[in-house]
Amino acid sequence: MLFKILPKSELAGLFAALSENDIIGPVHKGDNRAGTPLFDFARVTDFDTLRLDFTSTVHSAKRFVLPYRETLSTFRITKDSWEKQVDFNIERPFVLFGLHACDINALNKLDKVLMGSVYPTPYYAAKRRNMFIIGIDCIPLSSCFCRSMGTDTALTGFDLFLTDLGERYFVEIRSAKAFQFLKGLSLSDPADSDHDLYLDKNTAMNAAFVAHVETSDLTKILDLEFESPVWKDWGARCLSCGTCANVCPTCYCYGVEETVALDLSSARKEKQLHSCNLVDFAEVAGGHNFRPESASRLKYRYYHKHRGFVEAFEESLCVGCGRCGRSCLAEINVPDVIASIRHEEMVSDR
Amino acid sequence: MGKEKTYLGVPVYRPRVAFFEFTSCEGCQLQILNREESLLDFLNLVEIVDFREAMTEGSDDYEIAFVEGCISRDDEVVRLQEIRQRAKVLVALGSCACFGGVNQLKNRFLDQGWVHRQVYGEYPIASLPVRSLADIVTVDVSIFGCPIKKEEVEKIVTNIALGKSIVHPKYPVCMECQANENICLFDLGEPCLGPVTRAGCDSWCPNNRAGCWGCRGPADDADPQRLKAIMVKHGFSLETIIDRLDCFGGFVRESARLRDELENVGQTGSVDPGGGI
Amino acid sequence: MNHKLEFVDVLAESHEYRPATDLKSFEYSHAAEITNVYPMTEHEHLYQLRIVDPEARSRFTFRPGQFVMLEVPGIGEAPFSISSSPSRHGDLDLCIRHVGTLTNFLARVGRGTRVGISGPFGTSFPVEKMYGQNILLIAGGLGIVPLRSPIMTVLENRSRYRKVDIIYGARSPAELLYTYEYEMWRKFDINLNIIVDHPDETWTGPSGLITTILDQRIATASEGFSGRTFAIVCGPPVMFKFVCQRLIDAGIPMQRIFVSLERRMHCGRGKCCRCNIGSTYTCLEGPVFDYWTVMNLKEAI
8 A cells, every 4th residue: 555645735636637537525415403514425526515524424325336226127028029128327437535434344345245246236346346436534423333343444445545634635545546646746755744643633533432332242142132122122113214224335135126118118127225124125925024023124134234244244234334323213223222232231321 | 099909918908997086176187187298108008088177078987986085075975986886996096085185184173163154154065074085985096195196197007007016115205215315304403204104205395305294194114103202302392293194184093192192281281202212 | 647537347347148156147037938828726827938049948957946036027026936857957837826916917928928037046955965865845835836846856866766755735625736747746656645724525635734644654654764864845934843843853854854935035146135034045045945054044934
């Protein structure tokens, strides 16, 4: 890895140069009623609207690789036959300008199941292979617990990673492409004082963590506590609304629906992000539902994130971004749920 | 029409359909006539034999009856029962037909005589408390919404033509609202019935930063008690919640329950958010 | 300085169609033609399908117990167990019960209809491991469908197996499937026992629970039977729980008892997660599981 120092004034130039491509980045979307700014990822054409000082976005950058709704194939229907067309729904490469470590790691995790396992999915891969990622450091919110999940630093999965040192950025250059793109900008080698600032930044980040999830032995504890009454309590709270799955950077479960056009000359097969909390997640043709209670569905969500994925890939599917907890109207959040399963004190009780 | 239409060799069912309206604004039928670009394809799939808003002639020979509006008079009851007898399939079109719609707000007045005098004066008209179609006859298919979405009607008609079953989303509006990456209305300080209302509208109102009023009725697993807890926690009064739940008639039982609670609050002076929050 | 990113065509990286490993195969389906529709009961039809391209047809290989995804464009896609023998390659038998949109549409199609077939997917019954052993095939209701492929395989290789029993329970005689094949199965020295819950006036066989037959079979088994026996079980959850418990009690090791489980799958490729039991993908790690694995699935079956 190559480390360089980039004056902040140079970033606009990099942005302008990269504007030959579509740029997606964090933008200010509005304020909540307490006056706190809310951010989300969107197409950015004006450098001044790019908010690299964002806290967290409400939604992850997931939709740019895994759209909530996506056409898998279309069919041209003739008298008694048909023809199938497949399109991966991407026309040109794009830049993700300003991803926090948790979101970079989220993509790395999705890669494992969507590209690295049997039946790699081309819809995801086509977008993933056409991204240029610029990471940015952050100060965690009180609800962030990426440290617990080991996702507070990104080791791979980006081209550039910026750490804000006040007047300048500490830049990690990961790809040759990024190195090329930085040519012509006034880069310098980090001085000892930059190292100090970088370490200070690291200390400040560490000091900001409040929420914590104890992951030791978690897969076994989840098995032991499979019948725990605690699940029922959480289930009783859950609205089965699917908000958590939408805001989550790693939820990828989906449903497929086929429709015929009104003129019957074409048909379409679409996937739609589904949530394991939705009432019909495990319903089969004929109506039988394997998980009719909200408690069993909520439990399944935790089993998938914190047990099943760990078994398959030796890491959790959760990156600790805290979005699900912040968005949940019923105030269900990962640190509290895991603590209650472990018979520990919940953060919200402190 | 010439030869019988098929889809992948399977005959397509082209039903004779009729449209009827009872107490309503007739806006749902208007939705169907809007979007001229797909109207011809729509007419290829069905044979419309009666549609007062679109044609002059009418016929009693139909298989599917699309019925808009709620029932608020004696003669409407009789006419609805006649339609039910003739139709193989009766479709409730829109919130009024499904739940009574905005019209059923009338039922909330304790003094119905006063309502009648305010609206009709001395005009001799026998206006009954509002009922949904299902209160009187068997409804085979419901198309929710105020107004209905034409795309949804088109999809349902296509499904009928092909023999596909008609399924509505079972989950609440939040699912669609978050997929549209809206800011949650609660964050903006707006009340919203999204967490309990059946999806399918693609979060039409929240997309425009307006809270959901529940026009599509309750989602399959809806828990209005939980919603109440959330609303109270966000500083909304029971009256606000009841107002919302009352609006389209899909949550009549829940709002009645909350009204009882409100009377108790009147006595004790405190609101219990309930639901463990 | 050029900052334009170069477009990467992901399919350029995959050279040929390799099922399960390359990006091309994900949304690939074989065009298949329905060559015959044979009504078996009021609610179930047997469909014979043939992959249209002769080369793809002969290249199509599967193992007994695996499933395919069948798609009718615009109507739907769903998993179905392959009911035919692997030796017939891409000439497939599927037994389909009409319960949902797709299957009700299939009830109306005739010969010559084109559908899409992808797969085969999932795990299978290890029929080679069973060489030289006794086999108990136990099916309840529609559970006979995934068993028909291993049954055909056993028939084709009858001499390689010792005693073979089929124990089959159905609600009523009218719901029995593959009735036209019973004679043939018996002629291949298979001990076929059928029991129904609700006999009608034509029924001469036994009535009651499937476990009655199984108990008799176990009681009359020769010395050392359990040590030389594999079991293949498929049926409704209640049935196979009781059946498997009896097999275990009779001394058959759990890892020699195989079951086929059913869940709703949307993709069949370990991506949509709809078929997961606990955190196990039925489509990848199943539908065929040995009973030890089933015992370890963290969700009620």
